[in-house]
Amino acid sequence: GAVVSQHPSRVICKSGTSVKIECRSLDFQATTMFWYRQFPKKSLMLMATSNEGSKATYEQGVEKDKFLINHASLTLSTLTVTSAHPEDSSFYICSARDGGRLAGGSDTQYFGPGTRLTVL
């Protein structure tokens, strides 16, 4: 149990284009999903918290118009990087919160495999 998928795993795009990344919880319902960004050899930086049916909560310094988040259902959240530029190149990872129903009630976040975005 507790499988989170992410698609695509790797994307290369031209500067100025928009890229959509999907995050799905495959075997549990996730009322809350999270989007992280990770630079090489660095820790994960939380970008935003996505709640099903409501607007995402963005961390300080993250442009909400740049990184559009939609949590359409209990198993799907999407991150759209709009008008991507080379500085947006990074590893983007989503996670889904189990709400305490898995892992003995730890309310653990389970992570997707990540998406490596390269903007040329």
Added chain:
Amino acid sequence: AQKITQTQPGMFVQEKEAVTLDCTYDTSDPSYGLFWYKQPSSGEMIFLIYQGSYDQQNATEGRYSLNFQKARKSANLVISASQLGDSAMYFCAMREAPGASKIIFGSGTRLSIRP
């Protein structure tokens, strides 16, 4: 403000030896949760173990155990009988208060297992 500190940027360990990865935390909330995740070179974040602040016993999951010392605010991960496949980045993480969504991560420790 809550904070997670991992002071070991990198560690080398001989295969089959036990290894301890250090993690200290700081929080003013009496209720919190501590996590360890493993990130191999493929990039995926793998959940290893969880410790709640009110748990009476140290958490264990197979070869992983968490040495939880509440008074010292430390939550070290112990891997017994290390294997080559244990080579990866390891992140300690903390969530404050039950039901709080956000968790914060430490800077990570890169563990390399020597054959």
